[in-house]
Amino acid sequence: MNEQILNATAKAMVAPGRGILAADESTGTIKKRFDKIGVENTEANRQAYRDMLFTTPGFEQHTSGVILFEETLFQKSLAGVPFPELLASKGVIPGIKVDKGAQPLAGGGLEETITEGLDGLRERLQKYKAAGARFAKWRAVITINEEAPSDYAIHVNAHALARYAALCQEADIVPIVEPEILMDGDNSIEVCEEVTDIVLDAVFAELSAQQVLLEGIVLKPNMVVPGIKCPEQASVQEVAEATLRVLKRRVPIAVPGIAFLSGGQSDELATAHLDSMNKIGGFTWGLTFSYGRALQAAALKAWGGSNVEAGKAAHLHRAKMNGLAALGQWDK
Ligand code: 13P
Numbered sequence: 001m002n003e004q005i006l007n008a009t010a011k012a013m014v015a016p017g018r019g020i021l022a023a024d025e026s027t028g029t030i031k032k033r034f035d036k037i038g039v040e041n042t043e044a045n046r047q048a049y050r051d052m053l054f055t056t057p058g059f060e061q062h063t064s065g066v067i068l069f070e071e072t073l074f075q076k077s078l079a080g081v082p083f084p085e086l087l088a089s090k091g092v093i094p095g096i097k098v099d100k101g102a103q104p105l106a107g108g109g110l111e112e113t114i115t116e117g118l119d120g121l122r123e124r125l126q127k128y129k130a131a132g133a134r135f136a137k138w139r140a141v142i143t144i145n146e147e148a149p150s151d152y153a154i155h156v157n158a159h160a161l162a163r164y165a166a167l168c169q170e171a172d173i174v175p176i177v178e179p180e181i182l183m184d185g186d187n188s189i190e191v192c193e194e195v196t197d198i199v200l201d202a203v204f205a206e207l208s209a210q211q212v213l214l215e216g217i218v219l220k221p222n223m224v225v226p227g228i229k230c231p232e233q234a235s236v237q238e239v240a241e242a243t244l245r246v247l248k249r250r251v252p253i254a255v256p257g258i259a260f261l262s263g264g265q266s267d268e269l270a271t272a273h274l275d276s277m278n279k280i281g282g283f284t285w286g287l288t289f290s291y292g293r294a295l296q297a298a299a300l301k302a303w304g305g306s307n308v309e310a311g312k313a314a315h316l317h318r319a320k321m322n323g324l325a326a327l328g329q330w331d332k
Contacts, residue, residue, distance in 0.1 A: 006216025014257025014286030062323030084132030262294030278328030
C-alpha cells in the first residue's frame with residue numbers, strides 16, 4: 001500500500017469546488033432511467049449517453065472524478081478513445097463501482113440487504129487499475145422501518161465495507177466508503193440522525209479493526225433528512241445542521257473528504273443542502289458531492305436519446321451549481 005498515492009488521490013477527489021459524478025448505474029438501473037425517457041437500453045445507447053456526459057465542455061472544472069460501471073470502464077467514446085483515457089486527459093479521475101449489488105439478508109425478514117462482491121475482488125481490482133481506475137465505490141444499503149435497521153444488518157454491511165476498503169488500498173485504489181441509509185420511508189429526521197450516527201460509528205469501528213488507512217478513503221454518506229413519506233419535512237438549515245452534527249461526532253479528521261450521495265433528493269435541494277453545510281463550515285474535511293440522480297436527472301431528460309447539446313447544457317449547469325455549493329458560494 002502506497003500511503004502517499006492514496007492520500008493524494010483522496011484529496012484530489014474532494015478538491016475545493018469540485019465533486020464526483022456518479023455515472024455507475026448498473027445495466028438494470030440505467031434501464032429504469034432510460035425507460036422514463038423512452039430510450040431502449042442497448043449498449044450503443046448507454047455509450048452515447050455516457051459520451052454526452054463526459055464530453056460536456058467545461059464539466060471538468062467542477063468534476064474531480066467520475067464513477068463508472070464496469071462496462072463503461074472498458075468502453076470507448078464515440079470518437080474512439082477509451083472512456084478512462086478521455087476522462088484522465090481532462091484531469092478527471094476515473095473510478096469504478098466494484099460491488100455486485102445488495103441482496104436480501106439471509107434469515108433477515110426485515111427487508112434488509114447485504115452488499116455482495118468480495119469474491120474475486122482482489123483480481124478484479126488489478127484489472128480495473130490496468131484500465132485506469134484510481135478509486136472505487138462500494139454501496140451498503142441500510143433500510144429504516146418499524147424494526148430496521150437491525151444490529152445484524154449494520155454489522156455485516158460495515159464489515160463488508162471495511163473488507164472492500166482494505167482490498168482497494170492494497171491495490172493503491174482509493175475506496176469510496178458508502179453506507180447509504182435510504183430516505184424512502186416515513187421516518188422523522190430525528191430517526192435518520194440516530195440511525196446515521198449508529199451506522200457511521202459501526203463503519204469506522206470496522207475500518208479501524210481492519211486497518212484501513214483513514215487518510216486514503218472518501219466517505220460517501222447520506223444526508224440527515226426525513227423519509228420522503230414523513231409528513232413533517234425539514235428546512236434546508238435543519239438538514240445541514242443535523243448532518244454536520246452527526247459527521248462531526250463520527251468522522252475522524254484524518255479522513256480527507258466527504259462526498260454525499262443525493263439519494264432521491266431533488267436536484268436543487270441536494271445543491272442547497274451541500275451549500276448550506278459549506279456556509280456553516282467548522283470542519284476540516286472537503287465536503288462535496290458524489291451525486292448520481294441529482295447531477296443527471298435534468299441532463300437525461302434534456303438529452304432524451306438524441307439532443308446531445310441540450311443534455312450537455314443541463315449537465316454543465318448542475319455540475320456548476322454543485323461546484324459552487326461545494327464552496328458554499330451557491331446562490332439560489
Ligand atoms: P444518487 O446521488 O442518485 O443517490 O447516486 C449516488 C450513488 O452513487 C449511489 O450509490
